[in-house]
Amino acid sequence: MKWAIRDLLNPVATRSLLYGADPFDLEAILKKIDNIKVKSGKQIQEVWINEWHAKIDRYSKLCEKAAAEGNRLSAKEYARMAAQCHYACFMINIEDVEHKTEIYKGLEESYRRYVKFCKNKIEYTEIDTRAGKIPAYIHYPDSGRKSSYPVAVTYSGIGSCKEELEMLAAPLNKRGIAVITPDMPGAGAAIIHNNIKCGGKQIEAAFEGIYRFIKEHKKLDGNNIANFGLCMGGGYAFRATVKNPKVKACVSLFPLLMNFADQGSIPIWMKRGKWSSYQYSDDYLEGMRILEEGTHKADFLMVYSSDDNWMTPEASQKLLGKALGYKECIHVEDKPAYVSEETIMHAMPVGEQYHWVKHIAADFIAARLNGRK
Structure with missing residues (x-):
């Protein structure tokens, strides 16, 4: 194969890291993609989005728990992590405009949640x-x-x-x-x-x-x-x-x-x-x-x-x-x-x-x- 999968995902990975995605989360997802036996664009996209959404669920629950306990600083950081995971999903090249819109709405919502915890x-x-x-x-x-x-x-x-x-x-x-x-x-x-x-x-x-x-x-x-x-x-x-x-x-x-x-x-x-x-x-x-x-x-x-x-x-x-x-x-x-x-x-x-x-x-x-x- 002329193009390695990680090379194809380099722009997506770079932009995700630029926005603050955790490098260990990113590496874990890239390893899951490496393990796909018969690689196709559809499969790579599905694994990428599903794995980030699993992390979104984790960080969203941690945010809710921290907020309920009055730990606003932690709640803010978990809300930020969830938004960063949504952004990683938004970065993947998806041709389906409706699906892209759905992903962006998730980013919008998670970012609005994060903003509520900011001091400024x-x-x-x-x-x-x-x-x-x-x-x-x-x-x-x-x-x-x-x-x-x-x-x-x-x-x-x-x-x-x-x-x-x-x-x-x-x-x-x-x-x-x-x-x-x-x-x-x-x-x-x-x-x-x-x-x-x-x-x-x-x-x-x-x-x-x-x-x-x-x-x-x-x-x-x-x-x-x-x-x-x-x-x-x-x-x-x-x-x-x-x-x-x-x-x-x-x-x-x-x-x-x-x-x-x-x-x-x-x-x-x-x-x-x-x-x-x-x-x-x-x-x-x-x-x-x-x-x-x-x-x-x-x-x-x-x-x-x-x-x-x-x-x-x-x-x-x-x-x-x-x-x-x-x-x-x-x-x-x-x-x-x-x-x-x-x-x-x-x-x-x-x-x-x-x-x-x-x-x-x-x-x-x-x-x-x-x-x-």
């Missing part, structure tokens, strides 16, 4: 845009009692969701910054519940709606804004900054602009299939060219890797050249661990380096929004 205020909201309502959370650094907060908007790309974006929000919350985590077009509840597909017009509408939402919000400081994006969201963060000269800082971690990317390296399952067709607008690639337009003068930090075979170093440097103000660049030279001989996915350099890169990114933003820069 995490508020669900919906942002009006010309393309439809964008579901989002506002993560406050505290109980939300203050009259004004600096604010960062976080972005990730297709296949993501606002629940996952907590990993971008958490380090900023610790630095006193409120964070908006939206479901961008084609992602999470924006596509599953509101049918907002991923395309240039829809994304532009989302940027405009988010800025209008901040301007009208009583507690968010519209003059003290940053954009923070990972993967495809790194490209979104750059374009969102182009659209608002008030933005003080922009951070793009391993940015991906689809029109800059090597189309031959992008896997087939991202280009066609029922789920992919459901996520993307009809003029997707052509419409996304709008994200390439414009420059900005906000302070800019970009992190990239030579082992990202979707965005070459030349493509990343092309984006860096469009930042005309103060800028910093980090070139990650670590070789990805979750790779095969055939390919190095974009998810690898993103996921494997985030654990240390996030602190540099958060400090960069905090220095600008908290008045230290």
Whole structure:
């Protein structure tokens, strides 16, 4: 067999670990998959989902027990574990849109349960845009009692969701910054519940709606804004900054602009299939060219890797050249661990380096929004 099963699951495993799935839980499930005698995509999917659901049942019961006994800290952690297991199920490539929707609803519900145990205020909201309502959370650094907060908007790309974006929000919350985590077009509840597909017009509408939402919000400081994006969201963060000269800082971690990317390296399952067709607008690639337009003068930090075979170093440097103000660049030279001989996915350099890169990114933003820069 040219492709080992673990190699095929590398992107799913990486994203699951990035969101916080326990590595021992993951290894146990991968061993169960290794033991499948006659492997097929359907069998692998069934084992993956069933095994994670067994862990969801365990952590959900532990959460309920801890909550009943008044152990809120433990209840919070078990609720988080259950949400992480749901996310691992959401990451698997499922063509059945109804099944994908069912899995995402489980993630939504488990995340809402987790939010109730958090000390800081995490508020669900919906942002009006010309393309439809964008579901989002506002993560406050505290109980939300203050009259004004600096604010960062976080972005990730297709296949993501606002629940996952907590990993971008958490380090900023610790630095006193409120964070908006939206479901961008084609992602999470924006596509599953509101049918907002991923395309240039829809994304532009989302940027405009988010800025209008901040301007009208009583507690968010519209003059003290940053954009923070990972993967495809790194490209979104750059374009969102182009659209608002008030933005003080922009951070793009391993940015991906689809029109800059090597189309031959992008896997087939991202280009066609029922789920992919459901996520993307009809003029997707052509419409996304709008994200390439414009420059900005906000302070800019970009992190990239030579082992990202979707965005070459030349493509990343092309984006860096469009930042005309103060800028910093980090070139990650670590070789990805979750790779095969055939390919190095974009998810690898993103996921494997985030654990240390996030602190540099958060400090960069905090220095600008908290008045230290």
